[in-house]
Structure formats: structure tokens, C-alpha cells
Amino acid sequence: MAEGAVAADQLRLFIERIERLEEEKKGIADDIRDVYAEAKATGYDPKIMRMVVRLRKMETHTRQEQDAILETYRSALGLA
Structure with a gap:
């Protein structure tokens, strides 16, 4: 098998894994x-x-x- 064919197969497998994970991610987001x-x-x-x-x-x-920074800002703006 040629080196380019092996690299292409490996790349295809990576892409397919990413696509499956993206589908799972969409399902979880839903x-x-x-x-x-x-x-x-x-x-x-x-x-x-x-x-x-x-x-x-x-x-x-x-x-x-x-929280401390937020409290400082709120006090400075009279929101405390």
C-alpha cells in the first residue's frame, strides 16, 4: 500500500471521528x-x-x- 493511501485513510478516520463527536455534541446541547x-x-x-x-x-x-471586584464596582456606582 502506498504511503499516500495510508495517510489518506488515517485522515479520513480522523474526520469521521470528529463528525461523530460533533453529532454527539449537538445531541447533548439539545x-x-x-x-x-x-x-x-x-x-x-x-x-x-x-x-x-x-x-x-x-x-x-x-x-x-x-465577587470582590464586582462589589467594588457596585459600591463605586452606588449600587450596593
Whole structure:
């Protein structure tokens, strides 16, 4: 088998794996969207839920730093 054929086969396999993963990712995104819609129908605010999910992903010290900066800005603007 020629070297170019092997490289082409390997490339095709990589592309096919990526395509399968992209399909899975789309399916998961659809599932997440459905959960937010269900929560909204129950009375929860999806925008706030997304913020909470984002906060929970953060390192504790990063979240604390951002909270401190936000509080400083709010105080400076009279929003505290």
C-alpha cells in the first residue's frame, strides 16, 4: 500500500471521528436546552441558572476575586 493511501485513510478516520463527536455534541446541547426549557416551565430563570452553572465551574479563588471586584464596582456606582 502506498504511503499516500495510508495517510489518506488515517485522515479520513480522523474526520469521521470528529463528525461523530460533533453529532454527539449537538445531541447533548439539545438535551441541555430541553432541561433549561423544563426548568423555565417550572418557574426557574434559565439566565440565572446559566450564571450559576458558570460560577460552579470556576475555581473558588477565581470566583471570590470576581465577587470582590464586582462589589467594588457596585459600591463605586452606588449600587450596593
